Amino acid sequence: MRGRDSETGEFLGASRSQQRREALDVLELAETLTGLPSGQLAALPIPEELLPHLHDARRFSSHIAKKRQIAFLAKQMRRQDDEVLDAIRDALDAHSEGSKRQVADMHRAEDWRVRLIEGGDDAMAAFVDAHPDADRQRLRQLVRNAKDEAARNKPPRAFRELFREIRSAFEGGSTASHDFDADVADDDSSDA
Helix, strand or coil: CCCCCCCCCCCCCHHHHHHHHHHHHHHHHHHHHCCCHHHHCCCCCCCCCHHHHEEEEHHCCCCCHHHHHHHHHHHHHHCCCCCHHHHHHHHHHHHHHHHHHHHHHHHHHHHHHHHHHHHHHHHHHHHHHHHCCCCHHHHHHHHHHHHHHHHHHCCHHHHHHHHHHHHHHHEEEEEEECCHHHHHHHHHHHHH
């Protein structure tokens, strides 16, 4: 029973609704953990006593058996301290932010690759201005080879190499990592 404190009149524990919400949050966390790849799962601070239950939940393929095992995993997780569950949630959040950043960097590199191939000297000058450590001659050669590959319907070897060169320019000491959209906005304003 929940009960009230006789002196203050405040409730002694969480309401049933609050307990249910907390239990459903832990169940959702358990479902998330069972869906993660093994490499990402290994990087999380999961206590040793939960690992066998987690591996069992990942092992089952029957829908009902898997659901039952996830519920059991959630029950075992609720027995852990709140700090342990918060640490797991924080690690998951940090990993998802890192993934989003990687995807954004890949899109940015892809935008620059298309811009360099289609934009000519203006695009090359904008890229080298944004990334002074980039090798202009190497980039020109890769752009020329990528255009030639596309015209001859050959495998996109230089096209891929151009992407890698752009990514390395992003990572390598460039102090002014301009965003593609900002550069496009600057180009548009100069045309007007």
